Amino acid sequence: MTRFRCRQTWIFPGLSVVLALSVTLTGTQAAAASKPDQGARTKVVARLYNTAQIHAAARDNALAVATRALDRSIDVAWRTCDLPQACAAVLATAELVIRLVRTRSASGDRAAFALGHALIDIGAGAGVFATIYVDRVEQMAEISEIDDEVLLGRVIAHELGHLLLMTNAHTSSGLMRAQWTAPIIRRSRPGDWALTEEDIATIRKRLP
Numbered sequence: 001m002t003r004f005r006c007r008q009t010w011i012f013p014g015l016s017v018v019l020a021l022s023v024t025l026t027g028t029q030a031a032a033a034s035k036p037d038q039g040a041r042t043k044v045v046a047r048l049y050n051t052a053q054i055h056a057a058a059r060d061n062a063l064a065v066a067t068r069a070l071d072r073s074i075d076v077a078w079r080t081c082d083l084p085q086a087c088a089a090v091l092a093t094a095e096l097v098i099r100l101v102r103t104r105s106a107s108g109d110r111a112a113f114a115l116g117h118a119l120i121d122i123g124a125g126a127g128v129f130a131t132i133y134v135d136r137v138e139q140m141a142e143i144s145e146i147d148d149e150v151l152l153g154r155v156i157a158h159e160l161g162h163l164l165l166m167t168n169a170h171t172s173s174g175l176m177r178a179q180w181t182a183p184i185i186r187r188s189r190p191g192d193w194a195l196t197e198e199d200i201a202t203i204r205k206r207l208p
Contacts, residue, residue: 041073041074041075042073042074042075042164042203042204042207043075043077044074044075044076044077044094044096044160044164044207045076045077045079045092045094045095045096046076046077046078046079046095046096046097046098046160047078047079047081047087047091047095047096047097047098048063048078048079048080048081048098048099048100048156049081049087049097049098049099049100050080050081050082050100051099051100051101051102052100052101052102052134052135054100054134056082058149058152059080059082059100061149061153062149062150062152062153062156063078063080063153063156064153065149065150065152065153065154065156065157066153066154066156066157066160068153069153069154069157069175069193069194069195070157070160070161070195072194072195072200073195073200073203073204074164074195074203076160094207096127096128096129096130096160096163096164097128097129097130098129098130098131098132098156098159098160099129099130099131099132100132100134100152101131101132101133101134102133102134102135103133103135103136114133114136115132115133115136115137115140115155116130116131116132116133116136116137116155116159117130117131117159118130118131118159118162118163118168120162120163120166120167120168127162127163127164127166128163129163130159130160130162130163132152132155132156132159134152137151137152137155138152140185143182144182144185144186145182145186146185146186146188150188151185154175154193157175157193158175158176161175161176161195161199162176164203164206164207165199165202165203165206166206171196171198171199173191173192173196174191174192174193174194174195174196174199175192175193175194175195175196175199176195176196176199
């Protein structure tokens with residue numbers, strides 16, 4: 001029987017964010033690949049479905065932020081799928097999917113809401129796709145008093161990190177940490193928005 005484990009992404013009144021919900025399909029995990037050369041960059045293809053219909057310039061700015069967050073170890077080739085014909089080809093085996101959506105809730109309650117989630121298939125040995133709620137990211141950006149495109153890019157990088165790491169676990173620091181407070185989001189220290197050395201090592205073991 002397939003079991004699901006979930007973690008939610010919440011904003012609390014104290015302006016603390018926990019990133020992010022990950023759904024894990026448990027099964028037989030594929031054997032880890034041999035660790036490549038330390039100087040090698042892992043190449044990843046990710047499709048971005050902009051169903052939230054954010055402006056192309058805002059989308060590209062957010063992707064630039066996400067790319068910089070992963071740049072030390074991951075070479076991301078983004079395929080933007082704003083139009084159906086742009087991504088008509090069948091999804092490749094190692095291709096990842098990020099969806100930008102807007103929630104249908106009209107509630108202005110800031111007490112708690114999910115920013116996004118990632119679906120991970122351990123049995124297949126790969127991440128599947130991640131969904132990001134753009135309107136909620138925009139609301140958190142307003143609370144934190146930073147550019148919403150910057151925060152969107154960081155959330156995209158975080159969710160993509162879950163797909164690459166194939167886990168819903170979080171680190172105590174860096175891009176994959178669980179809690180982001182408004183002061184941390186505003187201060188923009190480089191180490192706060194980058195993968196840790198342990199994260200990089202794990203990704204390199206799992207991907208060619």
